[in-house]
Amino acid sequence: MFIGHFGAGLAAKKIDNKISLGTLFLASQFIDLLWQIFLLLGIEKVKIEPGNTAFTPLNFISYPYSHSFFGVLIWSLLFGAIYFAFRKNIKSAILLAGLVMSHWILDLITHRPDLQLIPWIDLKVGFGLWNSVLFTILIEGVIFGVGSYFYIKSTKSVNKKGKIGLWSLLIFLVVIYLMNIFGSPPPSEKAIAFVGMFQWLIILWGYWIDKNRSNVN
Numbered sequence: 471m472f473i474g475h476f477g478a479g480l481a482a483k484k485i486d487n488k489i490s491l492g493t494l495f496l497a498s499q500f501i502d503l504l505w506q507i508f509l510l511l512g513i514e515k516v517k518i519e520p521g522n523t524a525f526t527p528l529n530f531i532s533y534p535y536s537h538s539f540f541g542v543l544i545w546s547l548l549f550g551a552i553y554f555a556f557r558k559n560i561k562s563a564i565l566l567a568g569l570v571m572s573h574w575i576l577d578l579i580t581h582r583p584d585l586q587l588i589p590w591i592d593l594k595v596g597f598g599l600w601n602s603v604l605f606t607i608l609i610e611g612v613i614f615g616v617g618s619y620f621y622i623k624s625t626k627s628v629n630k631k632g633k634i635g636l637w638s639l640l641i642f643l644v645v646i647y648l649m650n651i652f653g654s655p656p657p658s659e660k661a662i663a664f665v666g667m668f669q670w671l672i673i674l675w676g677y678w679i680d681k682n683r684s685n686v687n
């Protein structure tokens with residue numbers, strides 16, 4: 471799942487408008503950002519295998535530290551605790567911890583059974599939505615669309631940058647999503663991690679958008 475995770479971040483603005491969109495994106499994509507670092511370090515492994523599922527050619531061989539249920543639970547608690555240590559806002563901290571955990575829940579829906587529950591036990595789960603391209607696009611599209619709607623209704627632009635920045639981001643995410651679906655498979659496993667690191671730019675984009683938009687009371 472890709473835009474579905476960003477959709478969750480966008481929707482969370484409706485729940486707590488004190489948190490910047492950049493921080494919401496960081497929480498919703500946090501375990502994927504960790505995964506890319508772990509891939510580069512050789513700690514976790516993925517293989518390009520066209521036909522692994524109908525939707526993606528990636529075979530997630532091993533990612534117990536970034537994507538196991540237990541691992542994500544720990545990361546979510548740490549994320550929320552660190553935010554609370556700096557901001558002293560328990561509501562926002564709980565929401566952000568929940569967003570980190572939401573990534574695993576959404577992955578559980580889409581992945582084939584390759585998500586470990588505990589890093590040291592080879593029990594893997596996954597509902598396999600990726601076996602259907604059509605239903606994957608429909609469900610992710612709904613999550614992204616609803617999230618975008620909530621964000622738009624929860625904020626308003628204070629200048630042209632706030633309006634253009636938001637709509638250009640939404641269009642950009644959809645274009646990248648479609649390119650991932652209908653484009654060629656990645657050239658190498660390392661390339662997946664390097665390209666994935668560009669998500670940090672999307673997070674910075676989120677911070678910039680929020681600076682040019684205000685909350686709707």
